[in-house]
Amino acid sequence: MLGLSELPTCPGLFCGSRARDGILSRMRIPGGILNVQQCGAIANLVDRYSNGYLQVTNRANLQIRNLNSAISPEVWHNLQKLGLASHCVEIDPIRNIMASPTAGIDRQQLLDTRPLVKAWDNYLQTHPELAELSPKFSVGFEGGESVAIDTFRNDILLTAVQSADSEIVFLLHFNGDSTGIIIKQSECIAVLAALANTYLEYSKNQPRIEEKKPRLRHLLADLGVENYLERVQQNLPFLGQITSCTFLKNRQDTCSTNSKFDCGVGILPAHSISEKPIEHYQHLGIHPQQQSGFSYIGIALTLGRLKSQQLRDLANLAQNFGRGILRLTPWQNLLISDIPNHRIYELEKSIAHLGLHSSATNLDSCxxxxxxxxxxxxxxxxxxxxxxxxxxxxxxxxxxxxxxxxxxxxxxxxxxxxxxxxxxxxxxxxxxxxxxxxxxxxxxxxxxxxxxxxxxxxxxxxxxxxxxxxxxxxxxxxxxxxxxxxxxxxxxxxxxxxxxxxxxxxx
Ligand code: SF4
The missing domain is CATH 3.30.413.10 (Sulfite Reductase Hemoprotein, domain 1)
Structure with a gap:
């Protein structure tokens, strides 16, 4: 862990940053998914080293404020064992990987993005050289879920779409704009790696901007999308086929009915990210899952705040009623998934006993x-x-x-x-x-x-x-x-x- 004088501006778990109210530490929770053991360890950490409060952030991280002393080596070791602290300390401050909180359970999804989140996290964990990138480097995956994350900022977002021949592929977006580039599921991690490594090569040769490492948006403004992808292609020969596609100007172009890219890949419009209705906080309350007979419940947290004991209690409820999983959302609240339908109202009552609720129409819910x-x-x-x-x-x-x-x-x-x-x-x-x-x-x-x-x-x-x-x-x-x-x-x-x-x- 860094000394206090060396604290960076973008916090991670190993490297907290200095805020006005003390040291702020942030845990990367890829895809926002936590199991019961992880929740217990986080609650213990907060009780021991802070003031008993946590906050879910708008990248579905967990944030701990007011850290009052250095975390002991045994605690670090336990956090690493539970998958809460990175084994590769260098990449710890890189932004959390974002995915829909309903990945794998959403009735509208085209595919489950959780394996991709895990695979990209594994890639980051085994490539410490990527720590040289701006810590704000961010990647998101969207599987066509009704609870879409495309309104959140990600340097790179991959969104699932269905091709005319019914294959599920991904559209590549930079900073929210579609590039029109299509990527096969099996090639996603290789493409992301090539994008990150090309950005890294660029970054190494650039001066700092206001003492900060260049963001991907600086690269895009400097090189342009096509030049960037041409450089990427040098590291990734198969990208050649897709960079020859027309660079479409916006998502409507990408998703219009009967659209055909120059490279011959058609995209059906039904699951385009521009056409999904965007409802505020639609994930709060009770919703049926893709898995027949099961539902999830979205629980509101005022300003994303949660007491350590509430985290323990919610994890226990998730264990008793579901499969022991909490899903943090970038709307700064959380879901409990996999609840048999006949037990969902019983769970709702238990949540109320914790002083929490699942209504989106309380003024403090949104x-x-x-x-x-x-x-x-x-x-x-x-x-x-x-x-x-x-x-x-x-x-x-x-x-x-x-x-x-x-x-x-x-x-x-x-x-x-x-x-x-x-x-x-x-x-x-x-x-x-x-x-x-x-x-x-x-x-x-x-x-x-x-x-x-x-x-x-x-x-x-x-x-x-x-x-x-x-x-x-x-x-x-x-x-x-x-x-x-x-x-x-x-x-x-x-x-x-x-x-x-x-x-x-x-x-
Ligand atoms: S918007 Fe950002 S920079 Fe401005 S006060 Fe809030 S946290 Fe600070």
Whole structure:
């Protein structure tokens, strides 16, 4: 483990990073999947070395704040034995491998991506040289599940699609954009390895950017996709057939009916990532699995927080009711899978006894906040505490009947959520006479990247819940049946919206 003076900015388990509230450590949990023994070891670790709390992150990692002493060699050894700590310490800070939390159990999936997650993790574990890449290097796999992860940022995302001759193949995406390149399942790891190694060669010859290693997006901006793939091809001869495909501009092109690539591979449109309905937090609550007679239950965690004892208890429930597996999600909550249908309501009651619930329509179910001033030097506001206060006030004012995603960002960097969502609050300093106080600009909807459209400017903390309640009441009164908050907001002009808001609250 590094000494405190050498702590990096991107934390791993072996190399925590310094946050305002102490040392922050992050465990890579590939695909977010944990078994009972792993949960017990994590809970013990948190009790022994921290304050008894954990947080699920937006890459389905587990984060431990406030580490108070060095972890003993026996504990490291045990964590490695359980598959929680990497055997290759060097790659520890590299970003977690992302996959749908319903991989292997989703009724819409084209294939189970869990073996690929495991295979890519094995590759990383046995190639310490990749530690030279930016620690933000990220890879995701999507198997066509209804709980899709394509809205999360990944440098490289492979999404399963069905070819015209019914073969399940993967489409290669860089930073969310389809390249139009198709990869066979059996070639995925070799292609990823070649992509990573070509990026590594590039990275070694580049100067640091603001003292940081170049990201894959820097490489793409510098070389362009085609040049990058030509270099990759030198390490991977079979890629020759697919780089000769037309480079399609966007996903719609890739997935249009009867589309045929120049290389002769057709893709059926039914499972394209652009056409799947994206519902907020659709995985919360009870859902039937692909495996007949079994269901999973999605459990909400406010701001991703979990007490160590809750983790132990949830793992025990997973063991008693299912197959002992918890699945962390990048929406900062978790699932228990493989529950026989006749026992699912009994499990729901047991979850309630732990002080948890599975409803997506509690105001705190879809609440997101970045680290804020307790953990981040760039923060203007204490997002975590402000979010909790706001949601408590808001719950006194109204109830909701559809999930509403509310995101608190402590500055314009927007780390915790990368796409515009229902309501985004961005921390600012507000001038009041000769002093400044912390407050928020409030944005809503999905048009106008990155935050949506500005609805309220410079709102002081005490007024935030009133402003949000005003928007939600207007939505509840004037929406079309089944219209989501985001769609409602985006279909109104700002002028019309302001009129309705004034009508709702003339003062
Ligand atoms: S959004 Fe800003 S304040 Fe929040 S964690 Fe990122 S850099 Fe820090």
């Amino acid at each position: 609440l997101v906040a970045c680290a804020g001033s307790s953990g981040c030097a760039s923060a203007i506001t204490d997002t975590q505490s402000d979010a909790l206060t706001m949601v408590k006030d808001l719950a006194q004012k109204l109830k909701i009947d559809r999930p509403i995603n509310i995101h608190f960002s402590g500055c314009q960097k927007f780390c915790a959520q990368h796409n515009p969502i229902d309501i985004t609050l961005v921390g600012i300093q507000i001038s009041q006479g000769n002093k400044t106080i912390a407050g928020y600009d409030i944005y809503a909807g999905k048009t106008d990247s990155p935050f949506g459209r500005l609805i309220f400017h410079a709102v002081i903390l005490a007024e935030i819940s009133n402003s949000i309640a005003q928007m939600l009441r207007v939505y509840q009164r004037f929406r079309a049946p089944d219209e989501s908050f985001g769609v409602f907001i985006d279909r109104l002009s700002i002028y019309k919206l302001q009129q309705l808001l004034i009508q709702e609250n003339p003062n």
